[in-house]
């Protein structure tokens with residue numbers, strides 16, 4: 001695969017003094033779907049807006065298809081489509097005219113055959129002559145995608161594509177995005193829905209305080225940071241875990257004393273499960289059932305952000321309490 005976007009040591013400090021991006025470097029391969037996760041105010045929109053040339057960086061460079069977004073912005077922008085967070089479109093215009101107009105804005109020749117293909121792929125073709133104000137919220141969102149695709153970009157940015165959208169519509173949007181990827185469009189999306197990233201992304205980037213904490217293939221992220229929890233149900237309740245069992249293990253006993261919880265790292269060469277079960281048996285503790293649960297992306301994400309918060313706190317100078 002070849003890199004279509006190359007972000008190198010990008011920084012942005014707004015005039016207000018807010019440091020929204022702090023030395024972000026990121027390479028995005030052609031044809032992938034990458035999800036950017038981060039809490040409110042982490043810098044996701046700023047990163048997208050800077051790559052799209054809407055926000056001027058205070059440091060670093062961005063190249064899109066080899067074109068620098070500042071010195072060669074016309075060529076860079078042609079390759080990009082942006083679906084913004086807010087629905088802001090002319091309500092008294094038809095769907096078809098809306099996308100035609102956007103194509104014109106990019107200085108491209110009319111190409112109704114291509115726009116028909118776009119509207120069909122977004123199941124908007126039947127609505128081509130409807131006014132935007134007559135459409136449902138989900139259809140309006142799809143018009144935003146159609147607009148972003150009107151000039152045939154190779155990279156599509158989706159800023160929280162399903163914020164405030166119901167579950168059925170969210171799944172529909174996911175299908176739309178997958179279809180676009182099949183057509184070869186590279187997709188960068190920001191989301192607050194971990195399920196969305198888990199469902200769709202090839203790679204996941206986590207942003208906090210303007211810094212890119214990591215970017216990893218989804219499977220690797222889940223495997224590397226994922227922990228598993230083993231639950232051991234007991235025949236007889238325990239008042240406390242015998243000391244010879246606790247040893248140096250991360251074990252906990254449920255309130256009713258009927259089950260033991262054991263957290264282990266999926267990366268570890270030895271999980272210690274066999275030894276734990278042997279020790280339980282040796283102590284005469286009979287096991288009724290065992291089950292395991294893999295941590296979700298949500299838990300992995302919260303752990304990462306939490307770790308970063310602690311690291312930030314530790315690096316901040318202590319306030320004087322005079």
Ligand SMILES: Nc1ncnc2c1ncn2[C@@H]1O[C@H](COP(=O)(O)OP(=O)(O)OP(=O)(O)O)[C@@H](O)[C@H]1O
Nearest residue numbers: 014016018020038039040041042043044045046047
């Ligand atoms: N135009 C602006 N002027 C000044 N500060 C801004 C501007 N836009 C964003 N910020 C600040 O920069 C930081 C990053 O904001 P940004 O919108 O990029 O975060 P985000 O991760 O997209 O957040 P959310 O998930 O809430 O959309 C925040 O502290 C925000 O208040």
